[in-house]
Amino acid sequence: MAVKAPGIVTLVGIYVWIMAAVSAVTGAALLVVRNDAATQAAYGVSGTALLWTAIIELAFALLLAATAMNLRGGSRGARTFVAVLMGLRIAVTAVTVAAHPNGGMLLAGILYILVPILVLWGLYGNDKAEAYFDR
16 A cells, blocks of 8 residues: 655655756756857856756756655655755855855845755654655
8 A cells, every 4th residue: 555645745846846847947958058159158168068067957857857756655765865955955055155145145045045954854854754754
């Protein structure tokens, strides 16, 4: 008999699916504009760099999609992978905000740290989620 995932695990799974979709769209867009001279000049990178970034984004999208599916299935590995991603997001945001402490960056930084903390709580600090992953 299949065990139904708690609502918080479902919500985190949806969040990971959204992250996968954003990575897929980003990768596809970079593939389309990789040879555009204006884009290369605007970002100060070559078409080859844009191509590799697109490939990495698309691979990341596939990895995130697989993680979202496995998370719903109760995979501890998927839960750990999401936790690592959230930890990286917090660290990168903290460094970015420290380097650029203006008002807009600070507000975005607070949100970019708050959401991963809520995700971590949902996966590790919630009794129903703990029971779901410990089954």
